[in-house]
Structures are given as structure tokens and as C-alpha cells.
Amino acid sequence: MPRSLIFTATFNERGNVEAWVRGSHRACPDADLLVIDDSSPDGTGSLLEEIAQEAPYLCLIHRSEKQGLASAHLLAMRFAQDNSYDFLITMDADGSHQAWQIPELLRAARDADFVIGTRYRGGHHRAGAGRRLLSWGANSAARALLPTGLSEYTTSFRVFSPTALDVVLNASLRDEGYAFFLEVVEAIHQAGLTVTEVPIEFLDRVYGSSKIPRAQIMTSMGVLITLWRQRLSNGKRPAI
Ligand SMILES: Nc1nc2c(ncn2[C@@H]2O[C@H](COP(=O)(O)OP(=O)(O)O)[C@@H](O)[C@H]2O)c(=O)[nH]1
Numbered sequence: 001m002p003r004s005l006i007f008t009a010t011f012n013e014r015g016n017v018e019a020w021v022r023g024s025h026r027a028c029p030d031a032d033l034l035v036i037d038d039s040s041p042d043g044t045g046s047l048l049e050e051i052a053q054e055a056p057y058l059c060l061i062h063r064s065e066k067q068g069l070a071s072a073h074l075l076a077m078r079f080a081q082d083n084s085y086d087f088l089i090t091m092d093a094d095g096s097h098q099a100w101q102i103p104e105l106l107r108a109a110r111d112a113d114f115v116i117g118t119r120y121r122g123g124h125h126r127a128g129a130g131r132r133l134l135s136w137g138a139n140s141a142a143r144a145l146l147p148t149g150l151s152e153y154t155t156s157f158r159v160f161s162p163t164a165l166d167v168v169l170n171a172s173l174r175d176e177g178y179a180f181f182l183e184v185v186e187a188i189h190q191a192g193l194t195v196t197e198v199p200i201e202f203l204d205r206v207y208g209s210s211k212i213p214r215a216q217i218m219t220s221m222g223v224l225i226t227l228w229r230q231r232l233s234n235g236k237r238p239a240i
């Protein structure tokens, strides 16, 4: 029986996190859950502690300050590796990613080292127009500059095999923000691992507001251009 770990990071997700725990457990009753909370001022961490009393499958890591989403994902990857999970599923806690789709992603992970949920090829992005435009622009640019055969590069609804975790944890990733998700895709592509995507329903967050600083959008474009130049200059693995 393969062991799966479903991970999310939280910062001020008190209104959403209980639904995330319940939904994930319902979708995958045999999986363990991991939440990394950065001392959310709204008390997400203490709510999680209460939930964990009744949920032995829920593991919590509390960090003392907001350290960013990328470092939370790296910590979850190390946790999955250290504890020898067969699959790490990552997702947002805000209701954007649908837990009922986890089994679909896991099925795809039987034949691939890395699975990403796509809002584009058969999937849906049901958020506000501004948000859709931003994601569309970022993903179109990524497809053009760093072709991999995938239509989605930025969303965090993903499944990693142990091999994919090894690659990411040994790669020199430079970004702490949005571009982290792009860099992970590029590192996996460059390593020649098998990748695939599954259409997903992406919704607007249920409660609260986005935690990602908007300035990171510009830095992400910079990272995208750096990765593109790297592909051009050292003749790395070409487009599929
Ligand atoms: N632990 C932790 N979680 C974070 C941090 N920033 C964002 N998150 C979580 O990461 C997920 C995605 O963040 P969100 O604000 O929805 O980003 P957006 O969807 O790109 O606007 C949510 O579950 C957030 O609570 C952070 O600094 N630390």
C-alpha cells in the first residue's frame, strides 16, 4: 500500500483550513496530512491544534514567523523524503484546489514522477478576471520561453514521487516567491523525469485574501527570463 502525504501551507486561513483537513481526509482516508503554519495572527495554528486532537493522521509544523510559501513547500518536501512517503501531494488551503481531485492526480502519478493540475488543457480557472489574466499571462510566457509539454507551470496542486523530490531538493532554486513553482517545473524537466498534467477546477479562495506580495509578480518575470537564458546559453534539455 503506497503511503501518501497531503501538504498545505497556511497563513491566516482560519476560515478555510478545517474544510481543507476534512475534504482531504474524505478524499484520501489512508493519507497523512501535513500543515505548516507560520504563526498566523488569526489563530489558524491553534484551530489546527484543536482539530489534530481528533485527527491522528494530521501532522502540524508551527514556524515562529511568516517565512514565505516556497520555504514551507521545501520543508514539506524534506519531511516527505525523511519519512519515506511514496507520494507528496501539495495544494493551497484556501479552497482554490479541490480535494476531491486528489485521487485523479494520484492515479496519474502511477505513470509519472511529477503531476500538476492544469487550469488550461481541459481544466477551468473560475476566479476573478484580474486573477485569471495574471495566471494566463504567466503561464503563456512560461510555455513560450520554457516549453516542457505542460500547459500549467504556476499552480501548486501537484504530486511528487521520491525521485522528483530528490531532484528538487538537490536543485539550486533561487526564488522565495511565486517563481519557486516555475523553477520546480524547470528543474524536473531538466532532469528528464516523466511529467504529466490533470485538468482541475480552480476556484477563487473561499475566505480571506491573497497572502502573496504583488511585487513578486515582477520578480517572477525576471526569474522566467533568467531560466530562458540559461536554456539558450548552456544548451540544456530542449523543448518537447
Ligand atoms: N506557511 C505559510 N503559508 C503561506 C504563506 N504565504 C501564503 N501561504 C499559504 O499558501 C497558500 C497560497 O497562498 P494565497 O495567498 O492563496 O496565494 P494566491 O492564491 O497566489 O493568491 C495558502 O494556503 C496560504 O495560506 C507563508 O508565508 N507561510
Ligand SMILES: [Mg+2]
Pocket: 092, 094, 096, 205, 210
Ligand atoms: Mg489562493
